[in-house]
Amino acid sequence: MNQQAYQWGAQPSAIRALAMYAQARAAEIGAENVCNFTIGNPSVPAPDLVRETAMRLLQGDAVALHGYSPSQGDVSVRTALCEDLNRRFAAGVGAEHIYLTCGAAAALCALFHGLLESDDEVVTIAPYFPEYSVFSALAGGKLVPVQARPTDFQPDFEALERAFSQKTRALLINSPNNPTGVVYTAQTMEKLGELLRKKSEELGRTIYLISDEPYRELVFEGEPAPWVPHFYADTLVCYSFSKSLSLPGERIGYFLVPPTVADWERVYLACCGAGRALGYVCAPTLFQQTVVHCLNERAHLGQYAENLTLFAPALRAMGYEVTESRGAFYLFVKAPEGDGNAFSARAKAHDVMLVPSDSFGMAGYVRISYCVERATIETALPRFAALMAEFLAKAEGSAG
Amino acid sequence: MNQQAYQWGAQPSAIRALAMYAQARAAEIGAENVCNFTIGNPSVPAPDLVRETAMRLLQGDAVALHGYSPSQGDVSVRTALCEDLNRRFAAGVGAEHIYLTCGAAAALCALFHGLLESDDEVVTIAPYFPEYSVFSALAGGKLVPVQARPTDFQPDFEALERAFSQKTRALLINSPNNPTGVVYTAQTMEKLGELLRKKSEELGRTIYLISDEPYRELVFEGEPAPWVPHFYADTLVCYSFSKSLSLPGERIGYFLVPPTVADWERVYLACCGAGRALGYVCAPTLFQQTVVHCLNERAHLGQYAENLTLFAPALRAMGYEVTESRGAFYLFVKAPEGDGNAFSARAKAHDVMLVPSDSFGMAGYVRISYCVERATIETALPRFAALMAEFLAKAEGSAG
Numbered sequence: 001m002n003q004q005a006y007q008w009g010a011q012p013s014a015i016r017a018l019a020m021y022a023q024a025r026a027a028e029i030g031a032e033n034v035c036n037f038t039i040g041n042p043s044v045p046a047p048d049l050v051r052e053t054a055m056r057l058l059q060g061d062a063v064a065l066h067g068y069s070p071s072q073g074d075v076s077v078r079t080a081l082c083e084d085l086n087r088r089f090a091a092g093v094g095a096e097h098i099y100l101t102c103g104a105a106a107a108l109c110a111l112f113h114g115l116l117e118s119d120d121e122v123v124t125i126a127p128y129f130p131e132y133s134v135f136s137a138l139a140g141g142k143l144v145p146v147q148a149r150p151t152d153f154q155p156d157f158e159a160l161e162r163a164f165s166q167k168t169r170a171l172l173i174n175s176p177n178n179p180t181g182v183v184y185t186a187q188t189m190e191k192l193g194e195l196l197r198k199k200s201e202e203l204g205r206t207i208y209l210i211s212d213e214p215y216r217e218l219v220f221e222g223e224p225a226p227w228v229p230h231f232y233a234d235t236l237v238c239y240s241f242s243k244s245l246s247l248p249g250e251r252i253g254y255f256l257v258p259p260t261v262a263d264w265e266r267v268y269l270a271c272c273g274a275g276r277a278l279g280y281v282c283a284p285t286l287f288q289q290t291v292v293h294c295l296n297e298r299a300h301l302g303q304y305a306e307n308l309t310l311f312a313p314a315l316r317a318m319g320y321e322v323t324e325s326r327g328a329f330y331l332f333v334k335a336p337e338g339d340g341n342a343f344s345a346r347a348k349a350h351d352v353m354l355v356p357s358d359s360f361g362m363a364g365y366v367r368i369s370y371c372v373e374r375a376t377i378e379t380a381l382p383r384f385a386a387l388m389a390e391f392l393a394k395a396e397g398s399a400g
Numbered sequence: 401m402n403q404q405a406y407q408w409g410a411q412p413s414a415i416r417a418l419a420m421y422a423q424a425r426a427a428e429i430g431a432e433n434v435c436n437f438t439i440g441n442p443s444v445p446a447p448d449l450v451r452e453t454a455m456r457l458l459q460g461d462a463v464a465l466h467g468y469s470p471s472q473g474d475v476s477v478r479t480a481l482c483e484d485l486n487r488r489f490a491a492g493v494g495a496e497h498i499y500l501t502c503g504a505a506a507a508l509c510a511l512f513h514g515l516l517e518s519d520d521e522v523v524t525i526a527p528y529f530p531e532y533s534v535f536s537a538l539a540g541g542k543l544v545p546v547q548a549r550p551t552d553f554q555p556d557f558e559a560l561e562r563a564f565s566q567k568t569r570a571l572l573i574n575s576p577n578n579p580t581g582v583v584y585t586a587q588t589m590e591k592l593g594e595l596l597r598k599k600s601e602e603l604g605r606t607i608y609l610i611s612d613e614p615y616r617e618l619v620f621e622g623e624p625a626p627w628v629p630h631f632y633a634d635t636l637v638c639y640s641f642s643k644s645l646s647l648p649g650e651r652i653g654y655f656l657v658p659p660t661v662a663d664w665e666r667v668y669l670a671c672c673g674a675g676r677a678l679g680y681v682c683a684p685t686l687f688q689q690t691v692v693h694c695l696n697e698r699a700h701l702g703q704y705a706e707n708l709t710l711f712a713p714a715l716r717a718m719g720y721e722v723t724e725s726r727g728a729f730y731l732f733v734k735a736p737e738g739d740g741n742a743f744s745a746r747a748k749a750h751d752v753m754l755v756p757s758d759s760f761g762m763a764g765y766v767r768i769s770y771c772v773e774r775a776t777i778e779t780a781l782p783r784f785a786a787l788m789a790e791f792l793a794k795a796e797g798s799a800g
């Protein structure tokens with residue numbers, strides 16, 4: 001068998017492993033006693049219009065509804081999605097720029113396989129979603145992580161500039177960010193665009209900007225996430241309806257190759273060809289037709305905003321250092337002892353499940369997914385207080 | 401960009417290209433005047449129970465229904481699917497042997513990427529589904545086609561034996577077959593099993609048998625398709641509900657690594673790891689839950705059986721050589737002039753769309769998809785008669 005594939009199968013992600021432990025523990029002591037902050041599975045239901053639309057479609061012509069669509073997706077669906085993007089962001093795109101996929105993961109894989117040649121490098125900013133390294137490796141590429149600025153987790157432009165090389169094919173960004181919850185500002189995007197133009201010219205090859213945006217609609221404080229292609233012409237976008245419509249299991253998303261991308265027709269065809277070779281065939285047709293009727297809808301994202309307002313200040317008041325999270329239902333918290341694994345292990349003993357940051361390519365933190373019931377946070381807060389007290393007692397003991 | 405991916409994107413399959421022409425022509429002269437036999441898109445609706453089940457599920461808990469499932473699929477769904485296979489085929493499988501995918505294409509890709517190392521060879525029997533070469537190429541493998549016996553399109557065992565080498569990792573079969581409609585007999589399967597055992601021993605490496613079975617339930621004459629793993633222990637199965645439940649657009653299928661496969665746990669994990677790296681995440685959850693309630697259901701496959709009974713004898717009566725098609729809604733017909741492309745072009749002039757066999761890896765035939773309304777066949781028959789008369793007149797002219 002293929003040894004690399006075996007490794008990927010045999011070693012589930014740290015997130016999945018801890019989530020499975022949380023599930024087992026819930027069966028043992030009751031779900032209400034386990035504070036499971038591991039997985040980014042939306043905790044709010046899909047909007048009613050999703051159900052209503054799907055039920056209406058199911059009562060129509062089954063042959064038309066469930067038949068193959070073109071591999072890029074139904075053309076009327078693609079047109080309507082683009083009209084929405086044009087209205088909201090002046091995106092300037094049409095059906096010929098978009099390809100519907102089974103979620104953002106598939107979109108990202110299609111872009112990697114469409115763009116990368118063997119040993120091409122993809123620069124990304126750590127901490128980052130761990131599957132990026134798996135997806136890029138299968139496409140023959142190499143992920144080159146660059147640590148974010150530890151102060152605000154915006155990109156470190158100097159470190160970034162040093163990371164680009166003759167082998168760099170793309171910079172991959174993810175804002176709102178998993179795992180930090182940080183949203184890149186318009187100022188950040190301006191500087192990134194400048195840097196990419198400069199480096200592309202210096203290196204004599206186009207460096208694409210891949211913007212992975214499953215959390216685009218999940219910004220709860222400050223300015224919304226800016227439309228990335230406005231800042232850099234050679235931007236490709238990945239999107240998923242998993243979070244905005246709470247449909248992660250239905251696998252519906254897209255990639256976009258806007259007409260500002262140099263040679264966009266060929267780039268689009270290469271990424272379509274990659275989708276073909278990856279076995280995608282077409283995105284699920286019922287949900288193609290469903291989401292297009294729900295473009296003005298959002299799941300009740302207000303619950304996440306309330307969780308953020310409750311959780312982050314409470315943790316800060318206890319003495320935790322919490323990253324400037326503004327969206328994406330994640331908090332990124334510095335481990336008091338400076339060791340994310342040790343802190344995660346201590347929290348586990350209190351039945352609080354926190355993913356250590358090492359698997360996101362940065363040491364010393366934990367990720368908290370706050371897409372949970374408010375009650376889970378309320379149960380967790382005294383435990384976080386106890387964890388801090390433990391740490392302080394130990395620190396004092398060492399000092400004394 | 402990646403040049404190979406660009407080629408895959410820029411050159412759509414011959415099937416898709418002709419189907420698009422048929423669609424354009426239908427817009428021009430009316431769909432009822434175009435006999436489109438190109439695409440294997442089911443023409444019968446999904447069973448009512450599919451709609452009823454999906455609607456019932458949609459009225460339940462949306463967070464649970466649309467949330468991520470485990471990447472292998474919901475465990476209760478996997479268990480129920482396996483119980484059905486155990487009941488029908490004494491398959492001896494459980495949840496730990498099955499992985500739900502976005503259709504048979506994704507299943508096949510996961511197996512290729514899980515099994516193949518660079519330059520490994522996959523032997524298959526021509527004519528074959530053209531995407532096999534694309535799927536295996538992305539996994540770093542090489543497809544080695546071996547022509548079927550031209551008499552009955554069962555495998556040519558001697559040619560097959562010569563094709564195996566130190567680089568052979570798998571034999572890929574597809575019965576009921578696309579594009580011939582031929583079903584492998586139990587006798588064929590016995591001989592294949594023997595051959596594979598012999599060659600695996602000779603070569604000192606396990607040759608896996610990959611059985612691609614999207615048409616398993618579509619056998620309209622003679623014995624049903626035998627359960628392949630009973631004939632050879634190291635068999636991996638790909639399945640899709642696209643045809644049996646008329647759900648091709650919804651992308652729901654699976655792969656199976658039965659416990660008879662040597663080292664099955666590791667093989668299964670490698671293929672799961674491949675699915676992870678291919679960006680599959682999980683199969684669409686609504687249809688995971690829907691198909692499991694429809695395991696005793698079939699779309700109205702009787703229409704295909706009636707089409708076969710009408711179509712094949714009528715063509716034979718006109719003088720066409722028609723392969724012994726018993727299922728899979730395809731007829732494979734010898735071009736009277738011996739040139740499939742020329743015959744397809746002549747038929748196109750009569751607005752009859754037939755896919756030339758060259759893209760299936762065998763010259764001299766056309767494929768007819770008879771998953772169409774009966775009226776389409778009735779419209780086509782006089783045109784087939786005219787095509788044969790044209791050919792005979794020309795042949796007589798040459799002779800005279």
